[in-house]
Amino acid sequence: MEALKQELKGKIIEVLNLEDIAVADINDDDALFGDGLGLDSIDALELIVMLDKDYGIKLTDPKEGKNIFRSIDTMAEYITAHRTK
């Protein structure tokens, strides 16, 4: 799962256009939303599209994203369990 976690950090930076942040700056268990990285609900929608496009996971209820996107760790776990790509 390590490789996936690194991959996710890179994707988040790219998809969300986080210009001044490097992969090394994001810790696996850092809070991505709220106080941590400071992402918001629009970023969550962007990540939902990324889940579909890159991993073949379709979320129908945006509220599900809250738990999945809590940290890189939770994202990697969810993707590993549900990916179809």
Add this chain to the structure above:
Amino acid sequence: MKTYINGIGCVSAQKTFEGDFASAFETHENLNVLSVEAPPYKDYFSPIAARRMAKGVKNGIVASTIAMKESGLEMPDAIITGTGMGCIEDSDKFLKAIIDNNEEFLTPTSFIQSTHNTVAAQIALGLQCKAYNFTYVNAAVSFESALLDAKLQIDEGEANSTLIGAIDEMTDYTVSLFKLAGFIKKDSEAVFPVLDSKTSGTVFGEGATFFVLENTRKSSTYAEVKDVEIINEIALDLLAEKAEQFLKTNGLSVSDIDLLITGINGDAAFNDYYEALTSQFAGTSQAYYKHLSGEYNTASAFGLYVGANIIRSQQVPQILKSNNLSKPQYKHILLYNQYRGIDHSFTLISHVETP
């Protein structure tokens, strides 16, 4: 109550976000599209904050921050913007993605950024300003609509201070469309003078210009905004009469105007309106600005920025002059603009003694 321009911020094809007025003005007659001279965005917001900001939003935030800083205003009673096409970079991006990806894998950011009131909304968000917030989208009178609304608020005592602004962007796709439609001068012409041009089409540009309008005079006051009028259509032979009527309602006549600033943009196909006015005001000092800003729906805000600076400094920089007359004093300036024969506007500003 009177309306005073107390702060201005301008992001344009010239280096207008800092430095003395007109000191860095340069013409580029070899270009038919003028791109913005970008300010150091990092000085105004963090890259994370800017992560989904459209170009127009970035320029709008910079320009509004400069205007508010200059006037010392912290929280306006109204935020009103004008834009002809909105944030078209994002709008084009979203549309292209819809078509190229057959409506799949689309993300919300560029859609949200394409709503026309996004600049006004994001400024309000940043300031936590819960006041009146309007955006006008009506081609070449988008900015004047915002100005008219703000002045009405101050006249009627609905607001003491307003932040108004104009934003428009240029993108490669829109440039290619406008060239196709003949709105931009043909590349083959190679040289693109804006004054005395014999060809149709204009030199296009982009930018953001913001003003703080208040009902009190300050040491930063540039001018008083006396009046603004918008008319969608005027018959050519009635234009001079309209100009006279506009001045008359303000207790003035043609001879009281010390400077006429026009939105002359080099489009020979629609220059007859500008010619009618320049001959009516032949005895007055005249200036133009679209050779510096380029033409875009809200370029007339750059014109007001120019007019306000001139009336405060009481000098017309040579690069802005379109005739050889000078006046000993610039007490009243009339600005006139139209685009492709419609959306005419008259704006009258007057000199103010600052406290």
Add this chain to the structure above:
Amino acid sequence: MKVAITGMGIISAIGNSVEENYHALINSEKAITRIENIRTVHADVIKVGEIKKTNAELIEALGLPADNNFTRTALLGAFAAKQAVKDAGISDINEYKTGLISATSVGGMDTTEKHYYDYFTDESLVKYISAHDGGDVAQKIAEQIGLKGLVTTISTACSSAANAIMLGARLINAGKLDRVIVGGTDGLAKFTINGFKTLMILTDSYNTPFDNNRKGLNLGEAAAFLVLESDAMVKKANKKVLAYVSGFGNANDAFHQTASSENGEGAYLAMQKAFKLANLKPSDIDYINMHGTATPNNDLSEGRAVIRVFGEENVPDFSSTKAFTGHTLAAAAAIEAVYSVLALQNGVVYPNLNFETPMEEFNLIPQTTIKYKNIEHVLSNSFGFGGNCSTVIFSKS
């Protein structure tokens, strides 16, 4: 501060005239259907409030020449504006200081999106390039009604038309205009359908405003315009006044770009401003036409704001008419203004269709059946992206 309304015109999914719209409203005839005029991959998972007239039919109805460059938004707008001007009995539109304040969010995008690449290969399409922006819609409407004067357009997403009504009223009160045509228009477009889809706020079924199980909105298209006139103009021509704009307010939620704040601050402030201007109290309101888009976020936020203003026990009869027409974006506040005037004239509260389960967060039950009673004052809410919150109060006298 009252400003007289002397004419109205409307075209929406539920009717092509004021009479047709009213008939549908009192007969619970909603018009949320499968999309037909636009080809989209989402056709099976969305429903829309579509006006079934095609562009060709609208062009014919307006008697336009074959080489016109009208976008759908402009066609709908011209259709409704002409009705309004006729309804107000105006024969010489330039006789007095007259203005047009339109509203749109789509502008000409309904056409641009069809020809994105084709412009460069098909010369006959180039004429549409100048029709892309919001201003072109207003100019086309002005030309169709023959107006030469103050013409402008407001674009603040879903509150746009309410803001157009507000500006119109202010200009009349300040004596800048004698009369003004105000309203809004938006045609359906793939751009907006896909945009709203990415925000995950569309329902795949019929929208259920204020229902605990609501899933989102249905998009719609429409145009509506009202004619506002000064007292002097009304007296001069002995005009029939349909109703009055008696108060309004605009405020910004300043919370998020698309979502509304938990406690509906922007909505609360807008309603407060409207009451202040109208010199009315919440208890004077007989009917609230809610924004009620049926998104989880809006109905909760708006519900909370309404409770803050009226008190949970004293919220008057309310309903959202979006279950009939869908959410018509920049036209919404204009069609809902027409419906508010009709409510005043006919003494009717429209049913909030599709309602089954009350929201668990508070005790707000919309009026679910049609109700006839005397109505003196109607409050109409419209909230747009960018935290733009607008309220207009309409009064019988």
